[in-house]
Amino acid sequence: MTTAIEVRGLRKAYGDVEAVRGIDLSVQTGECVAVLGPNGAGKTTMVEILEGFRLRDAGEVAVLGVDPAHGGRRLRERIGIVLQECGVERFLTVAELVRLHAGYYPHPLDPDEVLELVGLGEKAGSKVRTLSGGQQRRVDLALGLIGDPELIFLDEPTTGFDPTARRAAWSIVESLRALGKTVLLTTHYMDEAQNLADRVVVVARGRVVAEGAPDEIGGRGDAEAHVRFLLPPGVAIADLPVPVEAEGEAVVTRTADPTALLHTLTGWALERGLQLPSLTVSRPTLEDVYLELTADVEETS
Amino acid sequence: MKAETSHRDLPLVGRQVVAEQKMFWRNPAAAGFTIIFPLFFLIIFSLLNGTGNIALPSGIVVRFTSYYIAGIIVFAAVSACFTNLAINLTMRRDDGTLKRKRSTPLPAWALFAGLLGSQLIVTVLMALFTTALSMVFFHVEPPQHLLEFLGVVLLSAATLCSLGVAITALIPNQDAAPAVVNIIAFPLLFLSGLFFPVGRGTLHDIAQWLPLTRMQHAIFDSFAPAVRHCPAVRGCTAPVLHSSGPMAADIAVILVWLAIGTLVSLRTFRWVKKGE
Structure with missing residues (x-):
C-alpha cells in the first residue's frame, strides 16, 4: 500500500505561539482519516500546511509524494480541498460555477454528474447567491470533487447541515472511498468520525495525543462495558444475581464479559417473570474518550 | 514559484473573461455605478455647457463637449478598472x-x-x-485617429487595473474599500482636469506627472477636434492642442504608472484577509 500523506516532526509557530509542536502522521492511499481536536489545537494549521496554504517552520511533509510548499499547479490538479466558510462567485449559477472549475483540471468529472452526486441537480440553473447555507456547502463539496482528485481534504464538511443533509454528505464521502480516494477529514462531530473514518487522530496542544481506529482509540476496544437498568419494582439491590452500584435511579455494573453477565442477569429475571426496564449495554463513546484525551486543554481560539 | 503553463491556458483565460463578464453585468452594484456615474456626468455637464467653448491652458479654444468627452472616458475607465476592481477584489479577498x-x-x-x-x-x-452618445446629442466629432484612440483607451484601462490591484494592499477590509478608493480617486479626477482644465501653476505642474492627466491628453489628441479659435501668437495648422507635448510623452508617463502598479501589485497583493 502506498502512502498519500507523510508528515514527520512538523512544526509551526506564529510569533511566540507554537501552534504545531512536532506532529507525525501518515495516511495510506484509500484511507479515510479524521483529525479531531479542540479549536486552537493546531489541526487547521497542520491541514493548511498540507494543502499548501501555509509554510512550515520545520519537519518533512509529502503529499502524494510532493512537498506541498513547492507542489504548485501539478499538485493542485491531484487534490481537492473543501474549505470552511469560503466565498464563491455568487452571481454565477451553480452549473456555470462547477463548469468553470471543471476547466481548471486536466481530467475533471462530468459537472452534471457531480451536481447529482451532491444533490444539487435541481439547483443547477440557480444563482449561487440564492442558495441556502446547506446548499452552498454542497457547492463547496462539488467544487472539491470536480477535478476527480486522488486526495480530498474536507474541513468540517457538514457543519450547519441538518441531519438528513449530513447523512447525504456521509454517503457521498463513502462513495468517494469506494472509488479508492484518500480522504483527510477534520470534524467536531464524533458520530461523523465514527461513521466515516478508518482511523482517528486526536490533536491537542500542537501534538498528536492519540490515534487509532474509532472503535479502539484511547483503549475503547478493551474498556469494560457498562450494563445499566432500572430496578424492577419490589426488588432490592441485594436480590440481584450480580454486584451493581446505584447510579441515580438506575443501577450499573461494569464487566469485561457483557455476554456472560447478560445471560446471568436476564436468566434470573425471566425465571421470576420480571422486566429489567431501560436495559442498555454501552462502552465509552468516542466522545467520552475524546473528552478525556483533551480534558486539560483550554479553548484558545 | 516556477511558472507552469500548458496548452489549455488560452481557452482557460477566455472562460475566465466570460465568467467575469457574467458576474459584472449581473451585479447591480458593480454594473450600475460603473455605467451610470460616467453617463450621469456626461449628460449633466454636456447639457449645461453644450453649446459653449472652452479655452485650454495652451490658449486654444475648442467646443466644451469635445474637451469633456475625453475626461468622461477616463472617468469611465477609472470607475471600471480602478474603483470597481479594487472594491471587488477586496470583497473576494x-x-x-x-x-x-x-x-x-x-x-x-x-x-x-x-x-x-x-x-x-x-x-x-x-x-x-x-x-456615440456625444456625437449624436452634443456635436462631438468622431475620433480622427481611431487606432490611437482605441490603443490609448486600452493602455489607460490596463494601467488603471494595475493601480486598482495595487491599492488593495492599502485597504484593511471590505467595509473600508469604497471610502479608501474614492478618497484617492475623486481628488485625482479633479486635479487631473477631467471636468475642467486646471490653470497654470503648481497644481498644473504636479498634474503633468499624474496618470489621469496624461490619459485625458492622449485621448483628447486622438479625437483631434476642430479648433474654434486660435491665439494670435501661435500657429494652429495641426490640431495638436495640448501644451504638454506630443502623445508619445503622454504614453511614456502612462507606461511608468503601469510599471509602478504592476510591481506594487506583485509585491504586496494579499490573497486572504488580514489575520489569516
Missing part, C-alpha cells in the same frame, strides 16, 4: 473567494488576466458608447 481559487490549479496570472480582459471590455464599450 475578505470572503475567501480568492483563497478558494488558490486551492485550485487555476494559475494566479490566469485569474488576473480574466479580470483584466473583462474590465478592458467594459471600458472599451463605455468609451464607444459615450462617444
